[in-house]
Amino acid sequence: SAVISQKPSRDICQRGTSLTIQCQVDSQVTMMFWYRQQPGQSLTLIATANQGSEATYESGFVIDKFPISRPNLTFSTLTVSNMSPEDSSIYLCSVESYRDNEQFFGPGTRLTVL
Amino acid sequence: QKEVEQNSGPLSVPEGAIASLNCTYSDRGSQSFFWYRQYSGKSPELIMFIYSNGDKEDGRFTAQLNKASQYVSLLIRDSQPSDSATYLCAVYSGGSYIPTFGRGTSLIVHP
Numbered sequence: 197s198a199v200i201s202q203k204p205s206r207d208i209c210q211r212g213t214s215l216t217i218q219c220q221v222d223s224q225v226t227m228m229f230w231y232r233q234q235p236g237q238s239l240t241l242i243a244t245a246n247q248g249s250e251a252t253y254e255s256g257f258v259i260d261k262f263p264i265s266r267p268n269l270t271f272s273t274l275t276v277s278n279m280s281p282e283d284s285s286i287y288l289c290s291v292e293s294y295r296d297n298e299q300f301f302g303p304g305t306r307l308t309v310l
Numbered sequence: 311q312k313e314v315e316q317n318s319g320p321l322s323v324p325e326g327a328i329a330s331l332n333c334t335y336s337d338r339g340s341q342s343f344f345w346y347r348q349y350s351g352k353s354p355e356l357i358m359f360i361y362s363n364g365d366k367e368d369g370r371f372t373a374q375l376n377k378a379s380q381y382v383s384l385l386i387r388d389s390q391p392s393d394s395a396t397y398l399c400a401v402y403s404g405g406s407y408i409p410t411f412g413r414g415t416s417l418i419v420h421p
Contacts, residue, residue: 227407236318238398238413239354288353297342297402297409301353 198223198291200302208308209279216275217305219289224269227292229299230262234285242287245272279309312337314401316412323419329386331415333399336380343375343382344400344409354398357384389419 199222209215219228228245242262243251251264266272276283289302313336323329333343342361346354360366360373360382372385382401386393396416400409 229408239411241408244408292407296359297344297407298356298359299344299354299400299409301355304353 198225198293198300200289200291200300202289202302202305204305205303206306206308208310210310211280213279214275214277215279215307216273217287217289219272219274219302221270221291225291226269228266228272229290229292230264230272230274231288231290231301232285233288233304239288242274245274276307279307281309283307284309312340312401312403312410314399314410314412316397316399316415318413318415320416320418323389323417325389325391325419325421327389327419329389329393329417329419331384331386331397331399331417333382333384333401333412334380335382335399335401335410337401337403337410338377338380339404340377340380340401341404342402343373344402345371345373345384346398346400348396348398348414350395357397386417389417391419391421393417394419 201220203218230242231239241254242257243253245266247266263275287305290299315334344359345357348354358368360375366373370387374383396414398414399412
């Protein structure tokens with residue numbers, strides 16, 4: 197299994213500002229993902245963070261709004277830019293096991309935008 | 311559009327009963343199926359996965375897969391209040407490394 201940490205665990209931000217969320221894994225992994233989970237909703241994949249290349253974004257998510265960095269195989273950041281109250285959500289980092297498709301999730305970052 | 315459907319619930323069962331959680335999926339090419347449990351305010355954690363038609367048992371949990379009917383279920387025997395959580399179904403289509411998650415079913419086990 198993988199141990200994943202995220203920082204910050206929660207934040208309250210003002211409209212129009214940006215927040216960068218960090219994800220650290222205790223082992224090298226190929227696949228890292230960023231999800232959003234709004235209250236009462238399931239997980240929505242934002243993008244796949246690729247090491248050494250640009251992230252791959254899902255439909256409805258764009259790089260200008262959610263820039264992602266992946267400088268090495270154990271670390272990634274997600275920035276939520278020019279925030280609005282609609283961005284209030286839990287943001288989760290996850291990695292995928294080499295052995296099977298099991299995903300391990302970080303503890304999440306609870307973001308509130310006022 | 312690949313879809314994974316779950317009844318949002320809540321499903322309420324008495325302690326000691328069998329809880330049955332269901333999931334249907336739209337993509338006939340789906341090959342692997344996962345059940346995650348998510349406690350309120352926590353991240354999802356894997357309970358079990360199944361690849362082949364039939365049943366797979368792990369302790370009090372049994373996953374059942376019927377690819378012809380595009381249906382996967384999770385049975386929890388001897389339900390405990392600590393099983394109260396949201397259960398997410400995740401489905402991988404053939405060749406995809408990204409799962410599609412259902413919205414989850416909220417389970418409440420009452421004493």
